[in-house]
Amino acid sequence: MVIIGDISFPPDATNKVGKSFLALSPVPDYMTLKGPYIRDVKENGIQAIEIYEFDKSKMAEGIAFVTNRHTPSFDTPGYRYKIRVYFEAADVINMMSED
Numbered sequence: 001m002v003i004i005g006d007i008s009f010p011p012d013a014t015n016k017v018g019k020s021f022l023a024l025s026p027v028p029d030y031m032t033l034k035g036p037y038i039r040d041v042k043e044n045g046i047q048a049i050e051i052y053e054f055d056k057s058k059m060a061e062g063i064a065f066v067t068n069r070h071t072p073s074f075d076t077p078g079y080r081y082k083i084r085v086y087f088e089a090a091d092v093i094n095m096m097s098e099d
Contacts, residue, residue: 001053001054001055001056001059001062001085001086001087001088001091002051002052002053002054002085002086003051003052003062003063003066003083003084003085003086004049004050004051004052004083004084004086005036005049005050005051005052005066005069005070005081005082005083006047006048006049006080006081006082006083006084007036007047007048007049007050007070007079007080007081008044008045008046008047008048008078008079008080009045009046009073009076009078009079009080010045010046010077010078011040011045011046013046013076013077013078013079014046016073016076017046017073017076017079020070020072020073020076021036023072024069024070025069027052027065028061028065030054030055030058030061030062031052031053031054031058031062031065032052032053032054033050033051033052033053034050034051034052034053035048035049035050035051036048036049036050037049037050045078052066056087056088056091059085063083063085066083067083
């Protein structure tokens, strides 16, 4: 499964957010992080995504880790962070067939 973290912040917060990124705790051994991938969008500020991959057996721990990872940046005006959880297609098919 994967969790995609969507991050956005105003351009004037770039230095503060950059320092926060450098201070983030490393991901646990059961998880692989791809990114952050960053793009500059003038009208919406800076946008970034992170992709966290891990086994569904670690779902509760993974969601808790990703949810809490960026909390130090929440006091930055205009900083936004949301996560989206995606399951592998086979897992979704199995969940649907259990009904």
